[in-house]
Amino acid sequence: MDGQDLIGEAPSPDTFERVARATIEKLPAEFRAHLGEIVLIVEEFADDETLRGLNIEHPLDLTGLYHGRPIGEKSVFESGATPDRIHLYRQAILAEWCETGVRLDDLIAHVTIHEIGHHFGLSDDDMHALEDAVAD
Incomplete structure (x- = not known):
């Protein structure tokens, strides 16, 4: 992450999105090829309905959430479904950043990969391996 993003105020939602998209670009090609029309959304907080539902x-x-059906559960016969979405919750990620001292770009990447892992139906161990694959 560019140090300029950290001067004066917390990084913007655009910065979060830029880091998340850069993380996605680092994924192995076989994963990127299957992300399809997944939508990335950066919000300040999860809404009350989402929090209640969980x-x-x-x-x-709640730092992030995947909305959709994992690839292995999808059918070619489905139509009209909304695109899968990955939500990153900026304030929760910033709070975790302050609490843990983990680099913010690493934390955003971690949450992004975790939610992508849900898209693929991966286990936590597989998600950690995928995270290691994109680490600088």
Whole structure:
């Protein structure tokens, strides 16, 4: 991440999106080829309905969320479905960044890859391996 992004104020949603998209570009080609029309959305917090649906009491407890059906559960006979979405929740990620001291770009990449892992139906171990594959 460019150090200029960190001067004066917290990085913008555009910066978060730029880091997330750069992370996606580093994924192995076989993963990128199957992301299809997935939509990346950076929001300040998860909405109340999402939090209630996940039984999460505080919005800072949710850093990201995948909305969609994992690739292995999709059918060619489905039509009219909304595109799969990855939500990154900026304030929750910033709070975790402050608490952990992990580099912000690494944390954004971690959350992005974790949510992409849900798209592929990966286990936590597989998600960590994928994260290692894109690490600088």
